Amino acid sequence: MHLDAKDKQILNQLNQNSRLSMRELGRIVGMSSPAVTERIKQMESFGVIKGYHLQIDYEKAGYPVSCIIEATVKNGQYDLFKKRIEQQTNVEYCHRIAGQACYMMKLHFEGLTEIEGFINDFSDLAQTVTHVIFSNVETKQHF
Numbered sequence: 155m156h157l158d159a160k161d162k163q164i165l166n167q168l169n170q171n172s173r174l175s176m177r178e179l180g181r182i183v184g185m186s187s188p189a190v191t192e193r194i195k196q197m198e199s200f201g202v203i204k205g206y207h208l209q210i211d212y213e214k215a216g217y218p219v220s221c222i223i224e225a226t227v228k229n230g231q232y233d234l235f236k237k238r239i240e241q242q243t244n245v246e247y248c249h250r251i252a253g254q255a256c257y258m259m260k261l262h263f264e265g266l267t268e269i270e271g272f273i274n275d276f277s278d279l280a281q282t283v284t285h286v287i288f289s290n291v292e293t294k295q296h297f
Contacts, residue, residue: 155196155197155200160183160193161193161197161202162296163183164179164193164194164197165197165202166295167182167183168194168203168206170294172206172207175187176190176191176194212246212262216264217244217262217263218264218265219262219263219264219265219268219269220246220263220286221260221261221263221269221285221286221287222260222284222285222287223258223259223260223261223272223282223283223284224254224255224258224283224285225256225280226254226280226281227256227257228279228280228281231279231280234279235256235280238276238279239257239259242261242272244261244263245259245261246259246260255283256280269284269286
């Protein structure tokens with residue numbers, strides 16, 4: 155599917171606020187709400203729009219400590235590592251990457267002690283490097 159300028163405008167608006175009504179979205183991008191609805195349905199059917207997601211304030215949810223962990227899997231135990239990560243409930247994302255490490259993960263914890271426990275629990279499968287997050291820079295994704 156080829157995205158034109160209107161499709162990109164729609165995506166940018168939905169990326170900022172996926173709860174916009176079709177009427178409001180149409181007003182913003184200069185289209186009728188049925189036309190906007192049709193474009194969104196088409197982008198969904200082609201997999202351009204994969205879903206609508208909840209944005210969580212982890213600190214307010216009781217997980218005030220966030221970190222990025224680089225993991226280098228030991229002895230080719232990739233499948234076991236993936237299975238164990240899939241069981242974790244505090245992993246925001248886990249990406250397989252190129253470079254010195256094998257995986258890059260973002261996790262949320264109640265405190266530093268829990269980070270240490272996580273690292274200890276995975277020490278048999280991976281060597282880790284942990285980066286505690288102090289603050290975030292708000293960015294905007296544009297097409």
